[in-house]
Amino acid sequence: MTDLRTPKKGRKEKSFYIKTFGCQMNYHDTERMSALMVEQGYTEARSAESADTVIFNTCSIRDKAHHKGVSGLGHFRRVKRENPKIKLGFAGCVAQHDGERVLKSFPFLNFVLGTDNIDVLPEILYRVDQGESPVMAVGFDPSQDYSIETKIIPGKKQAFVNIMKGCDNFCTYCIVPFTRGREKSRRVEEVVADVENLLKQGVNEVMLLGQNVNSYGKSLGGKKAGQTFARLLRELEAMADRLDADGITDPEGKKSKEGKGGKESKPKGLLRLRYTTSNPKDFDESMMEAHRDLRRLVPHLHLPVQSGSPDVLRKMKRYQPIQTYIEKVLRLRELVPGIAISSDMIVGFPTETEADFEMTMDLIEKIRFEGIYAYAYSERPGTKAVELGDTVPEETKKARLHMLQHRQGQIQAEDNCRYQGQVVEVLVEGNSKMDPNILSGRTPHWKIVNFSYGDSISEPNKMISEIAPVKITQTSAFALRGELIEGSK
Numbered sequence: 001m002t003d004l005r006t007p008k009k010g011r012k013e014k015s016f017y018i019k020t021f022g023c024q025m026n027y028h029d030t031e032r033m034s035a036l037m038v039e040q041g042y043t044e045a046r047s048a049e050s051a052d053t054v055i056f057n058t059c060s061i062r063d064k065a066h067h068k069g070v071s072g073l074g075h076f077r078r079v080k081r082e083n084p085k086i087k088l089g090f091a092g093c094v095a096q097h098d099g100e101r102v103l104k105s106f107p108f109l110n111f112v113l114g115t116d117n118i119d120v121l122p123e124i125l126y127r128v129d130q131g132e133s134p135v136m137a138v139g140f141d142p143s144q145d146y147s148i149e150t151k152i153i154p155g156k157k158q159a160f161v162n163i164m165k166g167c168d169n170f171c172t173y174c175i176v177p178f179t180r181g182r183e184k185s186r187r188v189e190e191v192v193a194d195v196e197n198l199l200k201q202g203v204n205e206v207m208l209l210g211q212n213v214n215s216y217g218k219s220l221g222g223k224k225a226g227q228t229f230a231r232l233l234r235e236l237e238a239m240a241d242r243l244d245a246d247g248i249t250d251p252e253g254k255k256s257k258e259g260k261g262g263k264e265s266k267p268k269g270l271l272r273l274r275y276t277t278s279n280p281k282d283f284d285e286s287m288m289e290a291h292r293d294l295r296r297l298v299p300h301l302h303l304p305v306q307s308g309s310p311d312v313l314r315k316m317k318r319y320q321p322i323q324t325y326i327e328k329v330l331r332l333r334e335l336v337p338g339i340a341i342s343s344d345m346i347v348g349f350p351t352e353t354e355a356d357f358e359m360t361m362d363l364i365e366k367i368r369f370e371g372i373y374a375y376a377y378s379e380r381p382g383t384k385a386v387e388l389g390d391t392v393p394e395e396t397k398k399a400r401l402h403m404l405q406h407r408q409g410q411i412q413a414e415d416n417c418r419y420q421g422q423v424v425e426v427l428v429e430g431n432s433k434m435d436p437n438i439l440s441g442r443t444p445h446w447k448i449v450n451f452s453y454g455d456s457i458s459e460p461n462k463m464i465s466e467i468a469p470v471k472i473t474q475t476s477a478f479a480l481r482g483e484l485i486e487g488s489k
């Protein structure tokens, strides 16, 4: 059998470029594809035009993202004509759901790769190299088990770790159960070993991914089998504590274990543990207690509510009474004072009235979210909501979206004032997009902070992926400005 993972000596170096659309799950799939291609001896190109292999990793969660992914391919009709050797692949949710049809419109594609087939990418590339084209891989894995090993580009400090895939909820507006299949979880023990391996490679921030992480473990027997999300979080924290204490991720760990320190000392290896995303109906007391108890778990929760109207939520099949949602938020804030809560919102869902929309406006006043991702409803063919018709005029959707975003922006601007003059811990991500002379990163509460540093910092890039103490000097709705505390580095 051909060893697809070992690049042959003397083989001409090949390059790849992946254009990604959509959610974090898609960005993670891109990372996985990139790591697999690097293993095959490919290098990452700076642009699609300069690469030998280009992959479009598409998203179909919203109409706009779906069209962006497909229309982007149009441009490559000409590129392929001018350079017939370029290999073009189409991946992601649109490929999974609509691959056959896309191939008919774009017959120059070399391969189509569904969401459940990422790991066969090396084999597909090999088959294309051997002259087979197009290659289709859009089936769903029929086995019950879900077992993978996380792939990262060597040297990366942040890792996305899939703990489950698919979703069983079938919210009426959502295409995900059709593009990513039914829910399957990886075992707690497997995820813990996987993350341990990442921490030993130097990773310091882990984002656990799933469509509904709060129902993690259900496919493995759930509570009875000890396979729950709260347990997974606790096991990850215990493992990270052990690595610190054994001096594997914290050179001082061994000493502090013998003396004081230990649990009271600051986390070293795994600095931040995050997860996304949650369905509020499955977010329970065990999760709240995990947020209270675990020091590596960040004080931020994305808990998408989608609407403030009980009638709209019923039609969306989001089975969580709005009062229960509010009570959960209040209880969590009692256990974890200051925790940041964000949400997704859809406006203009079929049959949404002015009164329904007012309830959404009312909810953002009550909760005062730290941030929201708000969208105007768009029909996704194949979903149940299509049967209700797209009843809210586009103009009305636009006006409601504007009103919601405007008021939410005011709330954020008001609430962010509390950071003025405070010192916050920023995990540095890189240079600010607005100004290459300042650095940018996030607080544990997921706030973006752009900050300047003094002349004493000659190599600011060395601060990337490190924690920097920053004094906040200016606040706004969407970001904070600050200055690095002198002498901290």
Ligand code: SF4
Pocket: 167, 168, 169, 170, 171, 174, 175, 176, 177, 211, 212, 279
């Ligand atoms: S829980 Fe999330 S992923 Fe699952 S169907 Fe609902 S919106 Fe889609």
